[in-house]
Amino acid sequence: MYRNEDFDVIVVGSGISGSWVAKEFCDRGFKTLVVERGRMVKHIKDYPTANMDTWEFEHRNRATRAEIAANPVVGAHYAFNESTSHFYMQPGEQNYIQEKPFQWIRGYQVGGKSLLWARQTQRWSDYEFNSPKRFDYGVDWPIRYKDIERWYTHVEKFIGISGTRDGIDNMPDSEVVGAFEMNAVEKHIAASIRENYTDRQAIIGRCANLAELGEEQSRQGRTKCMARSMCERGCPFGGYFSSNASTLPHAEKTGNLTIVTDSVVDKVVYDEKAQRAVGVSVINTKDRSKRIYTAKVIFLNAATLNSNLILLNSRSESFPHGLGNTNGLLGKYITFHNYRGRLQAMMPGFEDKYYYGRRPTQVFIPAFKNIHTETASFRGSYLMALSARRDSWNKNVDNLGLGAAFKDALSEAGGWQVSLMMQGEVLPRLDNHVRLSDTKVDKYGIPQLITSVDYDQNDIAMMEDFFKEGTDMLTKAGCRDIVSLDQHEAFGRQPGLEVHDMGGVRMGNDPNTSLLNAYNQMHACKNVFVTDGACMISTGNQNPSLTFMALSARAADYAAALLKAGEL
Numbered sequence: 203m204y205r206n207e208d209f210d211v212i213v214v215g216s217g218i219s220g221s222w223v224a225k226e227f228c229d230r231g232f233k234t235l236v237v238e239r240g241r242m243v244k245h246i247k248d249y250p251t252a253n254m255d256t257w258e259f260e261h262r263n264r265a266t267r268a269e270i271a272a273n274p275v276v277g278a279h280y281a282f283n284e285s286t287s288h289f290y291m292q293p294g295e296q297n298y299i300q301e302k303p304f305q306w307i308r309g310y311q312v313g314g315k316s317l318l319w320a321r322q323t324q325r326w327s328d329y330e331f332n333s334p335k336r337f338d339y340g341v342d343w344p345i346r347y348k349d350i351e352r353w354y355t356h357v358e359k360f361i362g363i364s365g366t367r368d369g370i371d372n373m374p375d376s377e378v379v380g381a382f383e384m385n386a387v388e389k390h391i392a393a394s395i396r397e398n399y400t401d402r403q404a405i406i407g408r409c410a411n412l413a414e415l416g417e418e419q420s421r422q423g424r425t426k427c428m429a430r431s432m433c434e435r436g437c438p439f440g441g442y443f444s445s446n447a448s449t450l451p452h453a454e455k456t457g458n459l460t461i462v463t464d465s466v467v468d469k470v471v472y473d474e475k476a477q478r479a480v481g482v483s484v485i486n487t488k489d490r491s492k493r494i495y496t497a498k499v500i501f502l503n504a505a506t507l508n509s510n511l512i513l514l515n516s517r518s519e520s521f522p523h524g525l526g527n528t529n530g531l532l533g534k535y536i537t538f539h540n541y542r543g544r545l546q547a548m549m550p551g552f553e554d555k556y557y558y559g560r561r562p563t564q565v566f567i568p569a570f571k572n573i574h575t576e577t578a579s580f581r582g583s584y585l586m587a588l589s590a591r592r593d594s595w596n597k598n599v600d601n602l603g604l605g606a607a608f609k610d611a612l613s614e615a616g617g618w619q620v621s622l623m624m625q626g627e628v629l630p631r632l633d634n635h636v637r638l639s640d641t642k643v644d645k646y647g648i649p650q651l652i653t654s655v656d657y658d659q660n661d662i663a664m665m666e667d668f669f670k671e672g673t674d675m676l677t678k679a680g681c682r683d684i685v686s687l688d689q690h691e692a693f694g695r696q697p698g699l700e701v702h703d704m705g706g707v708r709m710g711n712d713p714n715t716s717l718l719n720a721y722n723q724m725h726a727c728k729n730v731f732v733t734d735g736a737c738m739i740s741t742g743n744q745n746p747s748l749t750f751m752a753l754s755a756r757a758a759d760y761a762a763a764l765l766k767a768g769e770l
């Protein structure tokens with residue numbers, strides 16, 4: 203029926219993972235179509251707020267109460283404000299049902315959330331790949347570090363990562379160019395950790411900002427990070443990795459890339475006779491017209507929950523419960539990162555020290571629990587993100603008085619504040635799931651997604667451990683007034699707000715317990731691949747996007763070889 207394919211490959215979504223798939227196929231000479239539901243965002247030209255100063259915004263770069271009320275989910279997100287709101291999904295675009303509270307953060311435009319992300323990038327190690335087997339949760343990963351190592355290198359060399367080479371077993375070194383520096387208090391805390399502990403250390407956060415300009419990034423027309431810390435508005439210097447500044451323009455130059463925007467994929471089209479997927483059906487967001495694009499291979503990179511949604515909605519005679527869902531596990535084992543725990547403290551004794559400029563990263567303390575030794579109270583692990591600052595630039599100006607007193611108060615540096623935050627592994631659980639509503643549809647007529655995702659006792663035990671360990675570390679370093687904050691209890695912080703949602707279409711060796719093989723290829727429909735966070739079996743404790751990129755490049759390489767051999 204669908205004989206003449208429009209393209210060799212269709213990639214759904216142009217964000218961090220999809221742009222990597224597109225780049226790899228275009229580099230290998232394949233005609234590649236990227237289908238994107240959002241509008242076009244061209245590098246530099248479409249960053250309207252990138253050079254604006256705070257006083258140029260009508261509300262001094264704060265989201266208004268009306269905006270927050272109109273958009274309660276993203277209104278709670280730390281990066282949502284007057285300068286960035288245009289890169290977040292607009293209200294009413296895609297309603298969903300929170301069976302349990304879940305803050306689903308979306309960025310619908312060319313580039314997806316790669317424009318908004320905080321750029322923290324750490325490799326996984328075999329501790330993470332072995333963890334489900336070692337601690338008996340999820341299923342065993344079908345790959346190990348050796349399978350992905352060269353793909354991390356491949357991605358890092360292209361996107362540009364800053365950081366130091368630290369020789370840590372469970373956070374293998376990245377290919378780095380240049381590094382940002384710790385300030386005086388961070389250096390002091392790092393030294394105290396070195397003196398007092400043998401199982402942990404503090405390192406400057408590895409991130410996809412160009413502390414130095416590498417040759418590859420210069421070739422891409424990008425330049426050094428100016429440490430403006432205005433990244434989420436889009437960077438006119440290309441100082442950080444986004445699809446828009448890096449992978450997509452590179453792919454475009456090959457002449458093999460086509461991007462269609464304003465096109466929501468609602469389904470993968472499955473041909474019963476040929477027993478293969480033949481394309482995707484899309485709805486134009488402007489005029490609601492529908493059409494089908496066809497290709498030999500389809501990659502889903504719509505970000506975790508939308509890739510789940512598309513597959514659940516791709517029902518056919520062979521797959522009445524969603525494409526590839528032969529075991530009923532599609533949409534199950536949704537997981538995320540536990541950001542509940544935060545410690546705040548003051549550090550006396552450094553009043554004669556200051557720092558200049560801004561910095562696009564923090565200090566990281568790689569995981570040390572359930573790594574070399576095992577902890578009885580919880581499974582999985584967590585890392586910590588540390589930062590210290592003087593509070594002069596973040597004062598609440600409402601309470602600073604008037605006139606000369608106001609100016610004096612503004613120019614006073616203030617004491618050193620220290621913040622320590624956890625990023626913990628949330629274990630995959632069968633009951634943490636998404637499914638489709640039978641009764642409610644979104645504005646395009648696509649079934650609404652129901653999210654049923656929550657914390658459990660393991661997350662609370664992990665947070666308690668973080669409070670204990672973090673308090674010990676800060677106390678030993680000389681901090682005072684240490685306060686523990688459960689951000690879920692204190693501010694109603696819900697799962698999803700960390701924007702590290704993963705799972706639902708997990709990889710694995712056994713088709714009875716997983717949906718994708720070791721190369722992200724569907725067990726039950728061989729020409730469909732899923733390489734965004736939906737493929738993840740477990741979350742590790744690291745920020746996830748570097749791993750999504752490495753898995754995407756690896757799977758594209760594998761699929762390209764099969765295509766060339768005529769096997770797809």
Ligand SMILES: Cc1cc2nc3c(=O)[nH]c(=O)nc-3n(C[C@H](O)[C@H](O)[C@H](O)COP(=O)(O)OP(=O)(O)OC[C@H]3O[C@@H](n4cnc5c(N)ncnc54)[C@H](O)[C@@H]3O)c2cc1C
Pocket residue numbers: 214215216217218219220237238239240281307309310311312313314315316318319320321322323465466467468503504505506508512700701702734735745746747748750
């Ligand atoms: C403020 C912020 C800070 C973050 N910080 C970090 C960090 O420091 N480190 C880290 O690793 N991660 C971070 N993340 C998470 C990171 O952004 C995501 O992990 C990453 O973008 C996921 O890549 P993706 O390709 O799966 O999705 P996205 O980048 O979101 O791209 C998905 C694309 O698919 C499109 N799409 C969706 N549905 C459809 C459809 N039905 N049809 C067609 N197109 C569709 C979307 O419009 C979008 O363009 C952060 C996120 C945010 C918002």
